Amino acid sequence: MKLELVLIPSTGDGHLRPLVEVAKLLLDNDDHLSITVIIIPSMHEFQTTSYSSYIASLSTTSNDRLRFSFISSADRPNSPDAEPNFISYMESYKPVVKATVAKLTDYAQPPSSRLAGFVMDIFCTTMIDVANDFGVPTYLFYPSNATFFGLQIHVQYLCDVEKCDIISELKDSDTELEVPCLTRSLPAKCFPSVLLNKEWLPVFLRQARRFRETKGFLVNTFAELEPQAMSFLSNGDNNLPTVYAVGPVLSVKNNGLDSADDKQTEILRWLDDQPDRSVVFLCFGSMGGFSEDQAKEIAIALERSGHRFIWCLRRATPMGPPEEFTNLEEILPEGFLDRTSEIGKIIGWAPQRAVLASPAIGGFVSHCGWNSILESLWFGVPIATWPLYAEQQLNAFEMVEELGLAVEIRNHFQGVYMAAETDMELMTAEEIERGVRCLMEKDSDVRDRVRKMSKKSHMAVMDGGSSHAALVKFIQDATRNIS
Template sequence: MKKAELVFIPWPGITHLVPTVGVAKLLVDRDERFSITFLIMRIRFDPKTDSYIDSVSAVCKRTRFIDLLKDEPDPNQPRKNPFSLIVEQIPQVKEAVSKLVRRSELSPDSPRVAGIVLDMFCTSMIDVANEFGVPSYLFFASNASFLGLEFYFQALHDEQKLDPTEFKDSNAELVVPFLANPLPAKVLPSALLRKEWSSPLLGQVRRFRECKGIMVNTFEELESHAGNYFSNGNTPPVYPVGPVLNLNRDDDFENTYKDIKQWLDDQPQSSVVYLCFGSLGSFDVDQLKEIACALEQSGYRFLWSLRQPPPKGNMEAPSDHVNLQEVLPEGFIDRTAKIGKIIGWAPQIEILSHSSIGGFVSHCGWNSTLESIWFGVPIAALPLHAEQQLIAFQMIVELGLAVEIKMDYRLDLFNKDGDESTITAEEIERGIRCLMELDHGKRKKLKEMSEKSRKALMNSGSSYAWLSHFIQDVLDNMP
């Protein structure tokens, strides 16, 4: 029986790391021949990453985490894009992989390095895999339609010299083969529309084509059109193996967050609007006041995860507010004390799974979207950056599983120089009312998709089968 070791090189931000660890766990749980080594690059900006790695490293079987040397950023140097940061890590990764390969050569009982599994940002590490003669695979932490969009625009650019940045501020609608409906250019991902990001992004996608296969955190039943697109043989094999979620409950939830749990326990079933905008989501004071006014005017119960943005140009994650009185309308906290609760960061799984939650005002990050589907909680979409506008379009138009606040709203992730317009309280209130008064047909449709997401991972499910295909292909391609 061949023992196979896969080397995972994730992007070290928490939103990528969690599903990557999740898919590694699926692999070792499924096949005892597999072991996993994670190479953790110390270029991350989210302090939660360390505590997460500590928690999972103690319980993940046949999985270990190797920390690479930390590269402290120079505050006096211009901020680098993620692709440049990854390239700087190549010597350290090469040294670590060399040790793993040498160990397997010296000891017949050691597992052989069967491949390197890369994050979407880490394709420069394909050169390391090639140097050691091992296959490269990709774990794509977002959805299949975004992957299809990247392949689509890369092909258009290289074959027809089309520059995707030409669609910035365009009202065009694009007919694309991986979606059922025409795609408005206004919901294209920010990176495709900005000169400084578009070129490195397309360069990254060219390297996707060098991989032996691509695992995607989605499931067939959710993105059937994208599945058809990838079946034409023009890309590496694509394996929809999701939803990959961290469903482990926080043991300390009832202690550390007992005030949140108690408050939720005291609310009627499906009565609470939960507002959360991800690990990087935050708003300026003017927008916060509009959200607050919308909540108060709607009269619905609410649980609001409210974070303050880092200084402009700073790549750190948002932090909890020190003084809420300074950023919210005067008297808001007192007037809404009986129906609302404002919190900082809190475990989202525990909140979305609570019976009192009736709707989710979300940025449409892919992890949050999959969690909302899993627990059958409808979304009111307010995307901010990255591919979130595309996901909002899918949820609202393609799937009919969400309602809109503003589908094409856009903020720059770090400079906050995207759509500087403020969404009015009236627009937000309208979205909240549509969310909480969602008709029976849409709620039924969401419930059905929730059931499909769970069945996909079961023994006879589509994602279970695709993971089996991936495992067999890895073993067949072992060097």
């Protein structure tokens, strides 16, 4: 009998792409599965170019076993909220999602096929109600790491049981917290900015309160990378459902070249001519941008360091994706572009996976988004941490202090997107130069540890590896849960 899974990703590159890759992994490991991915439109009008092109590409990749169902914003019922928050926005789509699944189940009647359950992104927990309406189990996909997952559970306990006011107690504080998913104390300054935000903290608490209604979690990590966090999550005292570490979930077959333009192609050709491990790559994610003052500091640091570089540089905007600078000569130090023309390249956006895959890349200055961290480990490239928003401060702390897999530029920088209510800080040229020099050391202990962890990441997803075994176990458990 065929089994059907319904997958519901949240919007945004860091949520949609990994869950689509999970769908492909599931289908590769069980011929009896078929999957429908229901794609909800973004709450915001803006979308990055890469995200829009990726959405468009999905419509051409549907087949008998992997289908994509696109919900239009016009299908959303009228909402009483003039400007809905994230929770009410997702809830407003429940009737549309339910109707979409109902059509699917009408089409695939037993005994030929059976709905086995929902796998949904953590920002779609309100859709647990829809799965309950169909009488099937829910599984959650956690696109970030096991450590942040564990911290989210711990914060929910502190708020609901200990009655702590997290924001007032930790914001601008010098205290340190004992967190069970870490082996060392977490400084308050490295606490994830998204959990110190008055709008987003309730979202994460509401998620955590529903975790135990599910049958399991697929987490984008591998057991060898985060042993302390996985031990905490698997502790029966937490009363959590089964946690499956199935990562790294990456799309590395084409190294992100599905939409490379002429400028990006030029960058890759330039890389081919550079010595091994000689180039530092600076890239800050789809939402990472900087002020003119910060761009100048980065430029000064790069020139002083003397290293070759590829720099993804864009202007920060308060509530949307970053924009291209219209005239780099006006914002960068006088003569910088001429002096560095042979050793450096500046681009608005680069095909990150293809760049990291190049032997010429010796280090990665990163915002520490979890997908970027997994990609850097996969390709054996050490990171210098420059977190901006969301959970990235925790990711940076984990990589530097907990795991020794990165060097620090700073682990507590505050950006302007999804961050605590603060003006954007300024990182000095001295800090950046020091971090870049440390990052690019040829025979450092960090580089050696990253090389070893890279091998473990590859082994984890191979037949018999820890993540492959967890994925197979998930399929077996999902099949048993409908028997």
